[in-house]
Amino acid sequence: MVISVFVHLLLLLSLSSLYDPHGVRWQWQWVPSLGVSFSIQLDGLSMLFSWLICGIGFLVQLYAYHYMKGKPSSALFHIYLTLFMMAMLGLVLAGNILILFIFWELTTITSYLLIGFNHDQQISRKNALQAILVTGAGGLALLAGLIMLGGMAGSYELDHIIKNIHLIKTSNLFLPTLILILAGAFTKSAQIPFHFWLPGAMSAPAPVSAYLHSATMVKAGVYLLARLSPVFCHSDLWFWSLVLVGGTTAVWTGLLALKQTDLKLMLAYSTNVALGKLMFLLAFGSRFAIAAAMMFIIAHALYKAAFFMVIGTVDKAAGTRDYRHLAGLGGILKMSFIAAGLSALSKAGIPPLPGFLSKEYMYKAALGVSYLPTAILVLINAVMAGLAFIIVIKPFLVKPDENSVPLKSVEKYTFLWLPPLCLGFLGLFTTLFGLDWLNATLIGPASIAVNPGLETEPLKLWQGINLPLILGGVSLLLGLVVYRYHDAISGFIDQITRRLPSGNDCFEKVMQMISRLASWQTGIFQHGRLSDYMLLLFSILGVHLLWYAAALPVPRTMDFHGVSLHEVILAVFLLAAVITLLLSASRLMGIFSLGTAGFITTLFLMFYNAPDVAKTQLLVETLTVIFLVMVVRRLPGFADTATHSAVRRAVNAGVSLSIGVGVFWTLTSITSGTMDTKLTDYFAANSVIAAHGRNIVNVILVDFRAMDTLGEISVVVMAALGASTLLKKRKRRNG
């Protein structure tokens, strides 16, 4: 625990000392043959996120210390949190999109561990699985998008991609790439129609929500789009999809948030709203919009993390998070009340808190476009303000009545109230005293990273009485209205949404469809009839052989010169063996003739100077006969073979014939031309010199092509393990 706390501080300090507002890069070779290098890029945008990740991570770890106290797995919890923090930090520092993707997936995996931390509860496991499936599917889309992006730009390095925008813009892969990357970002940042995983993930312990769903995991999508915004921001699709998806998400999830009774779920939906709003702002890309987005990322991280922690403490104190049963918390959780109050003021957008500042610039940006986005933003902010009031006033200030649950005093644990309080005051002091620093080191450089052509304007707290300020007041008043008529509104929303299918239901339906498809195709392809498997395999082989043989040049002439008598005799014997095999009605006879055919083939190999191959063939034939004898002598109906139907026999004959003809045609065609002996010559020349061996076959196996052999023996061992398990299982079933 102590170590993980210090890791955060140490990383934060070292990053800050290396930081330079113009951006710094480090690069190490990683997979030079693929042109992938491990590069790290630290510019304004990365630094802004690093501050949030490390700073809030530090406070969350402190909070988790007392929150998880007494639980047996608390050490594991701190380790998971630290791992997640590392993954997230890697994501925002990556200077190469493939590195970025690796860390992206690592955040998905570690978040799965965190969301499902209470794995003794079924709902927790289910929601963690849902989160990893949704974000993992988005991750796959993102991978495809990033690879195409790298392909268009000719490099996976971020700075190189941004320099080569002209190559990307003119490529016909531009549109699919954009769609795939948007899919990745929308799933991660829980936009409609993937918004449902975020409220589902609320089954996680409070510190996880405070960390993942305020500052980090869900902001990864926003980060990605901000990072790639210079590449895509000129396209119409980018603008419209961000505006529509972000706007719809913000409005719809805002309405859903109002009908919740669980405070934590309310916060979760309001996180959806915030993410939608960020997408909305990114779409505009003007200097005010970007500045507002950056400021909002900071403000939201500060107040939402504090809120989640406070609600966690409330849960500890009251044993419930349902606001209908909560009252009078203000008297008992005094410190938490202050923290929640500051956060609510910031969320509602009351000066001089950071939320106010971001709202001010949001309106400025929207007014620069048209009235519709301004109206949408006013609506969203009114909902946000209303939610802030609901979360704080109802549980903390209202006097307890017969509905409310008895409360425990839990503030003797320092870290249950200190971290959210720190966040609250941090917000206050940053805007009051640290605004210049914030402008110069984080927001300005970050805005330039999002849109390089931008003139940045330092944020100012007081700009006189103007339209944005008035709009802020309007949304605040509307928020009060929302608060006043909350019961009526939530009842109304409940009426509407009850009839519509929820995202969760759709997810369940899709999952059911996938598993039904899987069992359907398993039933078709894995029926368990060995002879049908063999027929399928060999008919595919036969078709392929004929297909390729037909493309080969016709063998010129059959040259029978130099064929000696013993070869002819052997060939006759071979034919006889095969015909016996086909006609024999007894299994034992069949095995014998098959063995004979194999041994004659061995003799052929001996004649053609391939002693190693011949030996192997001989031994394999011997083993085959041993295996068959061992099996066959135990089988029932030993003397007679079960006969297939006439049709099936004809099909089998057809497949065998096509394979025979295909092999014959291919071989004669190849041997009648000149062979490319480059490889053979190389091995013959280098076998003794480079590998100290005279047996070329063996040298190829253990030296030149040792990697192949390693793969082959692994396959052999896997096959043996598989066969053993199958046989064991059969034995158990019989016994």
Add this chain to the structure above:
Amino acid sequence: MRSVIFRTTAHIVIGIMLLFSLYLLLRGHNEPGGGFIGALIAVIAFALMILAESAEYVRQRIHFSPGLIAVSGVGISLFSGLFALFLNRPFLSGIWWKTSLPMGTPLLFDVGVYLAVFGAVLSILLRIVEDLE
């Protein structure tokens, strides 16, 4: 009832076959032979032993489980490839000690192949025989 003559001669033949399989393994780099062929001969020897005695007898005689032998074979082959990494050469490059004995990592690799094939095939054979008895 197995004949006494078959059982007695089988044991003698098995000894010779096992010796021969090791011989093939060791000479494989220069003359026909090698790990794969050697292992198959060893398996055939043990198949003979199964026919002469019983599967249980063979299991007792080889002491280690065939699956374990197979997996350790792959492990040895993998390990032999790691030597090259220490000398900053690609994985699985042959490293030789020609000065004292004609030995090198390819031989170690071949021993791994021998054990992997031997263990894998023998484990299937034993399992089938035991399953049917």
